[in-house]
Amino acid sequence: MGPGLSQAAPGTRRGGATTLLGLALALAATSAAAVLFGRYPEPGFMPLSSLSSDPMAWNVFSLIRVPRVLGAILTGATLGAAGCAFQLVFANPLVDAGFLGVSQGASFGAALALLAGGGSALLFGSTFAFALAALALTGFMAARIRFGGAVLRLVLSGMAVSAFFSAAVSAIKYGADPTNKLPEISYWLMGGLAGSGWARLLLAAPVALLSLAFLVATRWRTTLLSLEEATAASLGSRPALERTLTLGFAAAGVAAVTALAGPVTWVGLIVPHASRLVLGGDGAATIPASALLGALFVVACDAVARGAFPGELPLGIVTAFAGTVAFFALLLRRRLPGGRA
Amino acid sequence: MLRFDSVGFSYKGSRAPALDGFSLEAEPGRVMAVLGPNGCGKSTALGIAAGWLKPSSGSFRNSGKASFLPQSERLAYAFTCLEYASFGRAPHLAWLGTPGPRDRELALAALARVGMEGKAGTPITALSGGELQLVRIARALAQDSPWMILDEPTDMLDPGHAVTVGSTIVALAAAGTGILLSTHDLAFALSVADEAALVKDGRVLATGPAAGILDPARLGGLYGVPFGMATVPAPLHAAAGTGR
Numbered sequence: 001m002g003p004g005l006s007q008a009a010p011g012t013r014r015g016g017a018t019t020l021l022g023l024a025l026a027l028a029a030t031s032a033a034a035v036l037f038g039r040y041p042e043p044g045f046m047p048l049s050s051l052s053s054d055p056m057a058w059n060v061f062s063l064i065r066v067p068r069v070l071g072a073i074l075t076g077a078t079l080g081a082a083g084c085a086f087q088l089v090f091a092n093p094l095v096d097a098g099f100l101g102v103s104q105g106a107s108f109g110a111a112l113a114l115l116a117g118g119g120s121a122l123l124f125g126s127t128f129a130f131a132l133a134a135l136a137l138t139g140f141m142a143a144r145i146r147f148g149g150a151v152l153r154l155v156l157s158g159m160a161v162s163a164f165f166s167a168a169v170s171a172i173k174y175g176a177d178p179t180n181k182l183p184e185i186s187y188w189l190m191g192g193l194a195g196s197g198w199a200r201l202l203l204a205a206p207v208a209l210l211s212l213a214f215l216v217a218t219r220w221r222t223t224l225l226s227l228e229e230a231t232a233a234s235l236g237s238r239p240a241l242e243r244t245l246t247l248g249f250a251a252a253g254v255a256a257v258t259a260l261a262g263p264v265t266w267v268g269l270i271v272p273h274a275s276r277l278v279l280g281g282d283g284a285a286t287i288p289a290s291a292l293l294g295a296l297f298v299v300a301c302d303a304v305a306r307g308a309f310p311g312e313l314p315l316g317i318v319t320a321f322a323g324t325v326a327f328f329a330l331l332l333r334r335r336l337p338g339g340r341a
Numbered sequence: 342m343l344r345f346d347s348v349g350f351s352y353k354g355s356r357a358p359a360l361d362g363f364s365l366e367a368e369p370g371r372v373m374a375v376l377g378p379n380g381c382g383k384s385t386a387l388g389i390a391a392g393w394l395k396p397s398s399g400s401f402r403n404s405g406k407a408s409f410l411p412q413s414e415r416l417a418y419a420f421t422c423l424e425y426a427s428f429g430r431a432p433h434l435a436w437l438g439t440p441g442p443r444d445r446e447l448a449l450a451a452l453a454r455v456g457m458e459g460k461a462g463t464p465i466t467a468l469s470g471g472e473l474q475l476v477r478i479a480r481a482l483a484q485d486s487p488w489m490i491l492d493e494p495t496d497m498l499d500p501g502h503a504v505t506v507g508s509t510i511v512a513l514a515a516a517g518t519g520i521l522l523s524t525h526d527l528a529f530a531l532s533v534a535d536e537a538a539l540v541k542d543g544r545v546l547a548t549g550p551a552a553g554i555l556d557p558a559r560l561g562g563l564y565g566v567p568f569g570m571a572t573v574p575a576p577l578h579a580a581a582g583t584g585r
């Protein structure tokens with residue numbers, strides 16, 4: 001018997017359900033604290049009494065903090081679950097949405113919309129559309145490479161598509177007006193929920209929730225995709241179809257939350273690692289756990305980003321700092337979780 | 342009945358066909374060993390038998406579903422042996438189903454059958470090559486299909502593990518499972534197989550009872566090196582008392 005195993009049910013990890021429940025409770029508690037945390041009326045936690053006595057406090061709470069925390073939950077949950085699904089489909093613990101060009105396509109779409117100076121609907125639409133266009137381009141190119149397995153072809157064409165959209169973003173930044181457009185684009189690319197409110201949340205939520213529902217519902221099927229393609233097929237899986245569906249739903253979710261929050265880095269990479277460290281390789285446990293842990297991580301990081309300092313920090317910077325520190329901690333603790341020895 | 346009728350198969354981008362006029366029949370409750378040099382088309386034929394590859398020409402028919410053990414396997418994550426063996430239950434579950442207590446019970450029984458029940462909770466990444474092969478076989482056992490297709494099942498196994506695998510195969514066939522396997526291990530083929538097929542350049546050169554067909558002259562022609570005969574231990578099915 002290895003560590004973390006129950007005597008009652010040999011071979012199953014102890015407390016998969018307990019871990020999920022614990023994460024859900026921690027998320028609820030952290031979210032409740034986060035909606036009360038900020039710089040108004042003064043730095044720290046808002047007293048509950050001020051919600052009824054101070055109309056301004058109620059407005060800050062209901063119009064800014066609640067949609068923002070819900071946006072953080074949605075963003076983290078989607079990025080965590082999608083990252084875990086990507087890592088299973090590619091049978092590689094080091095991939096995330098960036099590997100298919102989704103993140104770079106989203107950045108390009110946002111930069112283009114900001115350059116054009118449209119409103120938040122255009123920004124959302126352009127970001128979402130280019131993220132999916134990048135994914136489609138990756139799939140289109142991959143189908144035309146004449147060598148290698150399906151996964152290798154996707155990774156190679158994803159790298160090329162990412163590099164292409166990175167170059168396009170650089171070109172837009174180079175040509176943007178340095179007094180107003182360039183800083184606007186640069187700040188967006190750092191990621192953050194500062195501009196999110198109910199309107200943008202309601203734009204992103206349907207797609208992100210649909211993506212999450214699909215990823216959680218198919219979590220065990222997705223685990224089968226991490227096996228050799230011939231093995232998966234002999235187990236009744238239809239690898240090409242199921243891989244396309246899973247990647248499509250995962251990427252659509254990532255596109256929606258990127259349109260909401262900008263590029264929030266490291267969540268899709270580090271959160272699935274942490275989940276596997278506790279729960280092992282089975283996506284039946286790690287996909288829901290990654291959704292909950294991702295939400296918890298982003299809610300906490302966003303609270304720090306907006307409330308810990310006099311000026312707001314971009315969320316992407318906080319998640320990257322916290323993510324890299326956590327990543328080092330995991331690397332030093334043991335071999336790469338879930339990877340080969 | 343599992344039947345290849347003049348099957349041809351070419352891989353994308355490859356000029357020479359992997360199979361060309363490949364014809365073979367295997368019966369339920371029997372073990373058929375496919376032998377031949379590297380690159381002769383054994384794995385391709387097994388891939389077709391497993392339903393993973395589709396013939397480019399000719400026809401392939403199968404009386405029931407098959408479980409499949411590819412020669413090598415990509416295992417990126419540290420599943421426990423029980424979680425891994427439970428994957429074999431996938432064809433028995435609804436599309437969005439996950440293995441329940443009964444599936445885990447059957448997976449555990451499959452592990453027990455290859456002597457690996459004590460490692461049910463061990464991550465597969467912590468196993469030796471031989472142990473991993475046994476757990477992969479347990480996954481195929483848990484699938485409980487009328488046919489089992491095994492691509493070099495004793496690859497990487499020490500003699501002890503090979504005997505465990507051999508006895509399991511013989512017992513499965515005795516219980517009615519049809520088995521099609523490829524191997525380079527002639528002694529193993531002689532000890533488990535009822536029939537053997539000799540394959541070269543994508544077609545079957547000869548087929549018949551294993552003991553009759555695996556003679557030095559035919560094997561010399563097949564592999565291009567001289568063969569001699571030596572006495573080997575009693576066949577496993579005789580030892581296992583199946584009386585075949």
